[in-house]
Amino acid sequence: MADINVSPAQRRPLSGTAVTGAEPAGREPAYELIELMFFAYRDFVGDPDHVLERYQFGRAHHRVLHFVFRHPEIRVADLLDILKITKQSLARVLKELIDQGFILQKEGQVDRRQRLLAVTDKGKALALELAKLQTERFARAIAQSGTTRDQAVRFLYAMIDPERREDVTRMITQADRALRGKER
Amino acid sequence: MADINVSPAQRRPLSGTAVTGAEPAGREPAYELIELMFFAYRDFVGDPDHVLERYQFGRAHHRVLHFVFRHPEIRVADLLDILKITKQSLARVLKELIDQGFILQKEGQVDRRQRLLAVTDKGKALALELAKLQTERFARAIAQSGTTRDQAVRFLYAMIDPERREDVTRMITQADRALRGKER
């Protein structure tokens, strides 16, 4: 397989000990990992891009569709918080997703100021199609790299800013619960 | 808090694995991995962003600086091939990097049509500073996730489109050789 990993001079702190950062001093730059991350992510988001062209959607649409799909009846403010964009940026792509019938808005029951967002059947179908593409890439990568799915999860999780990890965990588990509750 | 980052035995599969009967596609969507990849990459590129603000540079500048640093005397055409952007897009950011003294151009020796690109000392310093930030994130992630560096490399490598992997491997090893040859 990959004899890509032939860096010498790199046998140190990566094992146990310092959970909080290790010495920032003389570490060799991890060019290989940096570049692999760049190319991996490019291909990871590249798959959906082709499909999205059919509807003249871009990556911004994909992100909105995905997180609305995963969080049915999500409030606009919460979606903005996940995406970390402004409402003006969201408005453009959201309008197109609504106009083309992928997402719909409902007035909040308890708070009628809220416009709760959810995918339509059409939106769900597209979100699933895109998720499937990316899932297959992960499945291939895990199988071919000899890693376990769990290791991949832990590794990617640990790449996230420590302060944000709890939020991410909560978000994912909540979404899973909500979707499981809906479908079963 | 159902923490993602616990030992494998304790984790229940949030998605995947479960063979729940007649799936139309077979595999459960790996929402967890998809979203972790999204957040991980966001933070991965987020670190350099702050530093780049000092020079009013964006991510496009970062990518150009990085690959020119890694491939001294690279031809414009080869840089475009790595970045997969048009020469017009490159021109804008490259001009700023040259004007501010981070990159310089030399006329090709064998082919005088070529404008070979290389970083200046100033450019090298910035490229190293940015690479160091991302290296530290990887080191933390590897240590905290209990993966090996090698597993991370193999996993990210396997996330790349199969047809592209050989090119990526060749590019990385060539760059490593070139840089080692220069510095030692």
Add this chain to the structure above:
DNA sequence: TCGAATATGTCAACATGGCTGACATAAATG
């Protein structure tokens, strides 16, 4: 040696998806 191909640069226009600032509206809340 000359014409074609190549490497690069540049001008112009446009698309996408970020941003800020200002303001409007409806509903909740004290």
Add this chain to the structure above:
DNA sequence: CATTTATGTCAGCCATGTTGACATATTCGA
């Protein structure tokens, strides 16, 4: 009832991608 909150919207700017057309210098092949 006044204020706050949730959301929408208009207007304009910025960064970074695109296509198309064309210019220049240099190399290369017949």
